[in-house]
Amino acid sequence: MLTTKRPTFRHSRGPDRRRRRLLGSLSAAVAVLVALSLNAPPSLAGTTPAEAGGTGPVTVLTAGGWSGRIDWRACPERPDDPGTRCGTLRLPVDWARPGGETFPLALARRTATDPAARIGVLVFNPGGPGLSGVDVALTADSQLGPDVLRRFDVIGFDPRGTVRSAPVRCSSALLAQQPSLTPGNAAEFERLRTYNRQLRDDCRAQSGPLFDHLDSVSVARDTDAIRAALGERQLSFYQWSYGTLIGQAYAELFPDRVRALVMDSVMDHSQGVREYFRSGAASNEALFHEFVAWCERTPGCALHGRDVPALFDRLMRRADAGTLVDPATGAKLTWFDLGFATVINFFDATWADLATMLLALERGEAAPLASLRVPVDTDEDLTEYALPAFCQDWSLPVDGFADWNRYLDLSRAVAPHLRASPLAVRFGAICLGWTATNPQHQLRVRTSAPLLVLNGRYDPATPYDGAQRVVRQLGSRGHLVTYEGSGHASYPRTECTRRQVERYLITRTTPPIGASCPAAPV
Numbered sequence: 001m002l003t004t005k006r007p008t009f010r011h012s013r014g015p016d017r018r019r020r021r022l023l024g025s026l027s028a029a030v031a032v033l034v035a036l037s038l039n040a041p042p043s044l045a046g047t048t049p050a051e052a053g054g055t056g057p058v059t060v061l062t063a064g065g066w067s068g069r070i071d072w073r074a075c076p077e078r079p080d081d082p083g084t085r086c087g088t089l090r091l092p093v094d095w096a097r098p099g100g101e102t103f104p105l106a107l108a109r110r111t112a113t114d115p116a117a118r119i120g121v122l123v124f125n126p127g128g129p130g131l132s133g134v135d136v137a138l139t140a141d142s143q144l145g146p147d148v149l150r151r152f153d154v155i156g157f158d159p160r161g162t163v164r165s166a167p168v169r170c171s172s173a174l175l176a177q178q179p180s181l182t183p184g185n186a187a188e189f190e191r192l193r194t195y196n197r198q199l200r201d202d203c204r205a206q207s208g209p210l211f212d213h214l215d216s217v218s219v220a221r222d223t224d225a226i227r228a229a230l231g232e233r234q235l236s237f238y239q240w241s242y243g244t245l246i247g248q249a250y251a252e253l254f255p256d257r258v259r260a261l262v263m264d265s266v267m268d269h270s271q272g273v274r275e276y277f278r279s280g281a282a283s284n285e286a287l288f289h290e291f292v293a294w295c296e297r298t299p300g301c302a303l304h305g306r307d308v309p310a311l312f313d314r315l316m317r318r319a320d321a322g323t324l325v326d327p328a329t330g331a332k333l334t335w336f337d338l339g340f341a342t343v344i345n346f347f348d349a350t351w352a353d354l355a356t357m358l359l360a361l362e363r364g365e366a367a368p369l370a371s372l373r374v375p376v377d378t379d380e381d382l383t384e385y386a387l388p389a390f391c392q393d394w395s396l397p398v399d400g401f402a403d404w405n406r407y408l409d410l411s412r413a414v415a416p417h418l419r420a421s422p423l424a425v426r427f428g429a430i431c432l433g434w435t436a437t438n439p440q441h442q443l444r445v446r447t448s449a450p451l452l453v454l455n456g457r458y459d460p461a462t463p464y465d466g467a468q469r470v471v472r473q474l475g476s477r478g479h480l481v482t483y484e485g486s487g488h489a490s491y492p493r494t495e496c497t498r499r500q501v502e503r504y505l506i507t508r509t510t511p512p513i514g515a516s517c518p519a520a521p522v
Contacts, residue, residue, distance in 0.1 A: 070229045077138055084110045089229055093210050095221045103210050105222055106164035107157035108137035114150040122152035122236045125243030130386025132163045145502045161214045162386050169382040170203040176376045181429035182336045189401040193432045206382055214389040215438035220249035234259040240489055241265045255447035260508055262501055264454045264491050268466030270442050273396045280421030281411035283463035287346045288417050290458050290486050294351045302355040312417055315361055327366045340422035344370045346460035349486040349522050391431040395439035423461055443473035450510045451477050458486040479510040485519025494520050
């Protein structure tokens with residue numbers, strides 16, 4: 001069973017830390033990037049029983065508008081730290097009706113260590129969807145460099161519908177019944193689409209009106225309410241992965257209120273469903289060949305000297321034949337299971353672990369396999385579930401089983417070994433039948449501030465070609481730094497990537513065209 005560790009960016013400058021375990025473990029990678037984190041957050045002081053983990057509807061609503069005041073208090077996790085405070089800000093469920101029902105948004109602040117050098121507020125969002133910005137603020141000293149901590153108040157918040165901010169919850173029993181995400185025929189496809197509708201209706205009933213307002217535009221408006229409550233004229237941002245959608249939406253809505261914006265591992269919110277499948281598959285296939293090249297040149301690789309692509313293809317054929325089995329559970333592994341267990345090692349370039357896993361599967365031995373199944377809280381009637389936010393931000397229409405197969409064929413044409421991006425397939429499957437409230441579009445950012453995009457050339461979740469498209473959409477304000485290595489989240493990986501981000505945040509100095517940072521040793 002997967003645990004749900006939250007990511008930690010260890011900020012160490014010693015050469016012995018160049019190979020950074022950004023996600024800590026396979027389960028952490030799942031939590032961050034496949035958005036399977038069903039985090040059971042510690043309750044904030046003063047929350048109601050429903051907010052703290054009751055089994056009733058979790059959205060705590062009041063009528064009559066919102067005050068715009070943050071109720072600051074000591075953080076339960078750090079009660080003796082005067083420099084860190086936690087708070088709650090009541091905000092409208094629906095920003096089109098600001099005088100209507102409200103929900104509690106949880107946030108935390110770590111004040112600048114040198115008030116005389118303070119520049120302003122830095123908002124840090126780790127993405128997911130479903131990861132906790134509060135946790136980031138509480139551990140800011142291990143997330144950000146000392147010069148950044150010296151000059152900025154770090155603000156982190158749990159986006160609406162997640163963790164401490166009225167989390168969406170759904171029936172545990174229904175979540176446990178999820179059908180295959182790779183339907184094999186038209187009947188299975190329709191079964192999946194019907195299940196999605198049933199789950200959507202259940203989550204809405206359990207979670208209340210907030211369920212229909214989880215999109216990144218709503219979160220961007222929440223962010224500006226935080227700015228106003230803090231009395232700040234502008235904000236600086238470090239946004240990572242799914243959090244970059246919030247940064248993009250904020251820059252579109254409030255261009256004059258952006259001082260600086262770093263988008264690390266950026267999502268391209270302009271691509272249609274065809275490009276979504278194609279780009280993800282091509283990026284993962286490129287990463288597979290990076291792994292193969294590493295194994296060829298590294299004697300310590302468990303598959304050194306072997307024809308790794310041929311071995312992998314044999315495992316895929318065994319999966320197709322129903323003869324590839326997880327020895328630990330006895331469960332048959334599909335091509336999709338094998339692909340996901342492989343791709344999860346791409347998040348932090350854990351090549352040695354991947355080689356060991358593939359060798360164990362070849363031999364029929366126990367291997368650590370990450371699963372795409374939703375972790376369900378079997379001890380409770382309801383389980384926290386953050387994925388609906390994705391389906392409100394992404395329109396991925398698929399018109400029947402034949403259309404679904406066309407997208408898989410397109411993926412396989414550019415990824416003959418992996419066959420597809422498991423992340424793209426998963427999100428495409430869970431969003432079948434949804435209508436997005438914040439669908440994809442070309443960025444329309446009119447800010448005068450320079451904007452920094454940082455992306456790895458070999459990224460399993462946010463493909464490099466997507467970062468290039470985002471920068472083109474930003475026009476003269478967009479500046480790209482390429483991390484020439486593998487993995488997801490580039491800022492903490494090397495001295496070069498840290499320097500580029502921190503210099504920009506503090507001085508707003510942008511890199512020259514074509515700027516890049518060498519890959520960290522694997």
